[in-house]
Amino acid sequence: MTALPPGSTIGILGGGQLGRMLAMAAAPLGFDVKIFVPQDNSPAERTAAGATVAGYDDLDAVEAFARGCDVVTYEFENVPADTARAVERAGVPLRPGAQALEVAQDRLKEKTFVNESGAATVAFAAVSSPDDFAGAADSVGFPAILKTRHGGYDGKGQAKVGSAAELESAFDSLGRRPCILEAMCGFVREVSVIAARSLDGDFVPYPLAENEHRDGILWRSTSPAEAKPAVNDEANRIARAILEALDYVGVIGVELFECEDGALLVNEFAPRVHNSGHWSIEGSQTSQFEQHIRAVAGWPLGDPAPLGRAQMVNLIGEDAETWPDLARESGAHIHLYGKNDIRPGRKMGHVTRVSPLKS
Ligand SMILES: Nc1ncnc2c1ncn2[C@@H]1O[C@H](COP(=O)(O)OP(=O)(O)O)[C@@H](O)[C@H]1O
Ligand SMILES: [Mg+2]
Structure with missing residues (x-):
């Protein structure tokens, strides 16, 4: 090393x-x-x-x-x-390399890659033009979500589709750009695994986070999530498989849907530190940010052990104006990102609270 x-x-x-x-x-x-x-x-x-x-x-x-x-x-x-x-x-x-970027930038390549790495996703199909509507509708079914292949974030570039008849207007609303049609997942909850891989190939996952979204934007993450050991093990197996397939160095965030039977489907992965890992700044022995720096600098990875049960809430748009109240709250760890304009839906900061782990 x-x-x-x-x-x-x-x-x-x-x-x-x-x-x-x-x-x-x-x-x-x-x-x-x-x-x-x-x-x-x-x-x-x-x-x-x-x-x-x-x-x-x-x-x-x-x-x-x-x-x-x-x-x-x-x-x-x-x-x-x-x-x-x-x-x-x-x-x-x-670090990570160019391949991780190329795969994660395109929802079609990403889901194909995830399946090839040995992890499951919802059913999906490419929609490049109206010629693809009938085939995609047959293979994916409804309800479904049409998403642009490139450039979407925080729920942008997505349209719900209830039936084949709605495909045309959904495709229009996304500017007729190359899309992917995805089956809607009836998940019981959303979780994510943040994990790191070192230059030497060591694999270090964080405890699972449970994630709640509002309007397609992450609102709250809680970690460690209350998950069965088998679900934790499966999340770690999936993260490891993706990291190894990419020969990855650094921290990755893998978003997962937990189904009723405990099965995990990969929604997407981010080849970087991830919003659902911000809790680790105060809630873990080593934050995801330090972990990423350690990995890309070729250092040994740090200990991801939790220091308590951490809850991170994003400050979205005008939520950032609550800082005077947060400043008076003992144990509220405030993070404001220094963005000058408050805009609806914009991530302006976050706040983390850590409580003792139940024994
Ligand atoms: N196939 C799906 N089934 C059910 N919910 C979905 C699906 N795809 C996305 N969502 C919901 O929308 C959120 C944002 O979608 P995602 O694909 O993660 O895009 P983004 O890049 O905007 O985060 C997800 O966290 C989930 O709550
Ligand atoms: Mg997402």
């Missing part, structure tokens, strides 16, 4: 809150972080040692940025594949 020594520079592609929290976790380990971000004054830039503000398509700027770093990672899964290749061209390691 070649571990980067303290004093090394870690580059992050993307300037959102995940980059901000990664930069804050890198500091105690003695690393400097530089951010590559298309917009000025980003949340991550303001907690980092430096930033390059340039478009992801400015490949000369990407190469120059990479040459100023000892390793490069990303906090945003829609970094274009060409940008990732420019880092590799500069001779600087990109």
Whole structure:
């Protein structure tokens, strides 16, 4: 193993809150972080040692940025594949690699890859044009969800479809972009597994989180989730299979649907630290952010053991204005991301509370 020594520079592609929290976790380990971000004054830039503000398509700027770093990672899964290749061209390691990005950026490739890795998903079919409607309807059934293959997040780029007759209007509402039709899963709950893989191939999962969404946006995560040991084991098996198939280095977030019979279906995975792992900052021996920094720097992975039962609530839109009340609440760990404009549906921050584990 070649571990980067303290004093090394870690580059992050993307300037959102995940980059901000990664930069804050890198500091105690003695690393400097530089951010590559298309917009000025980003949340991550303001907690980092430096930033390059340039478009992801400015490949000369990407190469120059990479040459100023000892390793490069990303906090945003829609970094274009060409940008990732420019880092590799500069001779600087990109961790996780470009393949994880390419797969996670396309819901069709992602679900196909997950199935090939030995994990189940809902039934799905590609919908590129109206010619595909009849075949997709037959193989997937209804109710279903039509999703754009690329670029969706926080429930955006999705339309519910109750019957074959609604496919045309759903496809229209998504701008007739390449889509995937997915069977609607009648899950009993949503859970996620955050897990890390080191440069040496060590696998370290966090305890499962239970996730509640509002309007397609993650609202609350609770960890450890109250799950049967068999469900925990299966979630870890799935995460490990995906990490190994990608020869992955870093932290991944795998979103799962838990079915009535305890079976787990993979919804999607994020090749980065994940919102449902934010509880680990105060709720675990090692936060997911430190864990990711350790992994990409070639360090041994930290202990993911929980310090209690943690509950993380996102501050979405105007929720961020409750900070004066939170500031008076003992044990409320406040995280505000430094975003200037409050917009409905925008993740502005989160708050975590940790209570003792039941014995
Ligand atoms: N096939 C499905 N069946 C049931 N619920 C779904 C399905 N796909 C998505 N959802 C719901 O919508 C949420 C957001 O969808 P997801 O595919 O995770 O997209 P995003 O990239 O926006 O997070 C999920 O967490 C889940 O609550
Ligand atoms: Mg999701």
